[in-house]
Amino acid sequence: MKNLLIFCVLLSMISCSGKKQENQHQQNVKIVKQSEMAALMLKMYEVNLENKSLILQGKQPQDFSKEFLKIHSATLTDPSDRNASFEGFSEFYLDTYQQLMTSSKDSLITNHNKTINSCIACHKTTCIGPIPRIKKLLISSN
Ligand code: HEC
Known part of the structure; x- marks a missing residue:
């Protein structure tokens, strides 16, 4: 149970930073809305x-x-x-x-x-x- 929680937290950290990278990428292409x-x-x-x-x-x-x-x-x-x-x-x-x-x-x-x-x-x-x-x-x- 505890491991599952840690896994979820890690997963959300990854997806959050993933989003950031994506946004930065978009920023190079067009102005981010x-x-x-x-x-x-x-x-x-x-x-x-x-x-x-x-x-x-x-x-x-x-x-x-x-x-x-x-x-x-x-x-x-x-x-x-x-x-x-x-x-x-x-x-x-x-x-x-x-x-x-x-x-x-x-x-x-x-x-x-x-x-x-x-x-x-x-x-x-x-x-x-x-x-x-x-x-x-x-x-x-x-
Ligand atoms: C039902 C889920 C939910 C609730 C409740 C919620 N948030 Fe959020 N919040 C999100 C999500 C999802 C995002 C990302 C939004 C996006 O990027 O489209 C976000 C983004 C944010 C951001 C970052 C905005 C930016 O891009 O700079 C702030 C600050 C924030 N929330 C503050 C709050 C505060 C303060 C409250 C309570 C008053 C609150 N949130 C309640 C889900 C929630």
Whole structure:
């Protein structure tokens, strides 16, 4: 079981760096177009960074952006990433985000961290590259 996990992690590392090489290759041929999903992810990152600073100031995060629902339809750099598991993680992420929006003030930190952990959960199965960056969105309890 543990070996299988290590194998999966290695596999995703290989496929991630493989993608990078492919992108670099494409860059030589034509200007690389950022995928819709990559653009959406960067927006999600910005909003969650903003939420983190709002919560640290004791404020309620901004409203749920309908734009995030595009996670179900945005085109991916690698379209084969969109499978049943990806859809499951998308739902899980949207659920935790919606919980944060309706959260009471004293559970804002817990619910924010739940949201960020749902980003990380999906990234563990798709692309592990941005995980260290995403972890910076977590609010530590001390
Ligand atoms: C359902 C799976 C899933 C969830 C949930 C998810 N991601 Fe992603 N993320 C991906 C995939 C797949 C890519 C690669 C997108 C592409 O290249 O088309 C990506 C790319 C990224 C990137 C790199 C964008 C770039 O190209 O520079 C960042 C940063 C990122 N995600 C942050 C986040 C954050 C923050 C969250 C939570 C708020 C999140 N992700 C939730 C799957 C997910």
